[in-house]
Ligand SMILES: *[C@@H]1O[C@H](CO)[C@@H](O)[C@H](O)[C@H]1NC(C)=O
């Protein structure tokens with residue numbers, strides 16, 4: 001029954017469906033957003049709130065919260081967070097943008113929290129590493145694309161892959177640049193992926209389309225050499241020994257990351273958009289040596305779990321240190337589609353609705369206190 005034709009969209013946020021329940025009416029081709037489902041939310045700060053007494057010791061529950069939306073979203077998407085947290089007297093800022101907000105406003109002086117959804121979580125982490133004067137106390141990643149994406153062989157990636165050809169692909173990368181519709185289902189098992197990785201090596205695409213920066217090619221050399229973003233944020237980019245600046249930048253990013261007191265990563269095997277979903281818990285697909293192997297060994301790619309990644313083992317950007325001092329938390333929530341971290345959303349595999357409020361209550365709210 002019933003339910004919907006879930007035309008799931010692939011990747012970060014995007015989905016088109018029609019459901020008899022119609023909590024959220026059929027959108028255009030956004031994974032998460034559509035006009036009628038999202039109340040108009042003022043993006044101005046709740047400036048009327050009294051300033052807290054900053055002399056007293058500040059607890060996490062008093063800290064302001066920033067919300068980073070995902071690839072196809074906008075700042076109104078955090079409306080459920082805004083409603084709950086402002087009702088409790090907290091300062092909530094759906095981004096757009098930051099330094100203007102935090103300087104000259106005493107309410108941010110003792111720190112704040114970043115919440116990022118989907119690509120927004122990757123952006124939030126990049127800000128944490130790049131902003132030398134940040135005071136982010138806790139980072140909360142909701143179904144974050146925080147360790148790159150790759151459409152691999154595991155069954156859980158099928159939902160995401162299905163809709164690359166059904167509109168999502170063209171929405172994130174124009175069809176004349178890469179045609180996701182030009183592949184048979186068999187070709188979606190390695191051939192498309194190898195072509196997509198090759199195409200994403202183009203610096204012009206790297207500069208213009210975030211999907212190519214988020215792509216984590218299992219051909220490691222290629223990924224390190226051609227991805228302008230993710231290797232750098234993961235601090236695994238290659239620095240020539242004499243490149244003093246490059247080495248200093250790594251130290252700076254790691255120091256900035258380690259100003260965090262806590263990082264919380266939430267993910268669900270039923271996400272349906274982030275591939276692999278384990279990337280939201282800082283895993284990634286295993287690696288191969290060449291494009292040829294990417295195709296011939298595609299089916300044997302497996303997910304490398306966080307503790308086996310170079311980023312963690314070599315503590316490239318501070319993850320292991322954060323873990324060792326008790327500040328790294330990861331949560332797997334069953335049955336949560338990508339957008340349910342923000343509002344009610346139909347489930348991908350079964351009938352029924354994933355409801356935001358119970359999920360918020362069980363997982364996210366607790367870490368904001
Ligand atoms: C955010 O997206 C909604 C739904 O697509 C749209 O109605 C609204 O105008 C957008 N707001 C901004 C600030 O872009």
Ligand SMILES: *[C@@H]1O[C@H](CO)[C@@H](O)[C@H](O)[C@H]1NC(C)=O
Nearest residue numbers: 084085087088357360361365
């Ligand atoms: C905010 O959400 C939490 C967790 O679901 C709930 O316990 C609390 O009552 C909510 N606060 C308001 C003001 O709605």
